[in-house]
Amino acid sequence: MMRRRLIAAALLVSAAAPLAAQRGNPPPPPAPQAVAPFDITGYWVALISDEWRYRMLTPAKGNADYVPANAEGLRVTREWDPAKDEAAGEQCKGYGAGGIMRLPVRLHITWQDDRTLKIDIDAGTQSRVLHFGTPAPASAENSWQGYSVADWQIPGGGRGAPAQGPRFGQLRVVTNHLRPGYLRKNGVPYGANAVLTEYFSRLADDDGSQYLAVTSILDDPQYLAQPWVRTSQFRRQPDAKGWNPTPCSAR
Secondary structure (H helix, E strand, C coil): CHHHHHHHHHHHHHHHHHHHHHHCCCCCCCCCCCCCCCCCCEEEEEECCCCHHHHCCCCCCCCCCCCCECHHHHHHHHCCCHHHHHHCCCCCHHHCCCCHHHCCCEEEEEEEECCEEEEEECECCEEEEEEECCCCCCCCCCECCCEEEEEEECCCCCCCCCCCCCCCCEEEEEEECECCEEEECCCEEECCCCEEEEEEEEEECCCCCEEEEEEEEEECCCCECCCEEEEEEEEEECCCCCCCCECCCCC
């Protein structure tokens, strides 16, 4: 008799569990990797299709063309001294998150885990880590690549993507805790309180070629009269051919 009562009680508990989940205990949302609206991983090469002379070559000292630098930003730009940066061990100032995506770089994007994306960059041998849903800890220190918080923006998808059918959306990344660096390698500055917001979108050509458009908005009242907005384009590569990690250079 006791055995039958225990079996009956177990059946009642197992039957009630799904109902309880439906009423007040919804399952956890899927991991960001699982709901990604597109595959961002792989190798990508920058397409220098705009501002070539400012991106492929280091502009002349004092040149801040097309950057909305304020009076202080222009003053600092005019004082740029690459030898001083080298002596101070700050030759990576032009490779921080605020400016590195405008350089002629190659990216290698991977999932570090199902909630963390990693972007390795060959120029300057830099790495950016994008954290989904994890704000910067109070102990976070300023660094060249700062601390980046990411989320997928999926139209009509709420916290996830549709179960069936095509998925569309973009990746938003907000970066702070930046070490002061350069928007351009000739000393156009951004400061420690700058905030970088980026939107990553995938585009596809009729021939199957895939592109990554990265719109960057850097807000820094210390050195800019208004946010600096640029869109950088990258083309997906089939493999690591051309990948060439190089150290930072102040010149």
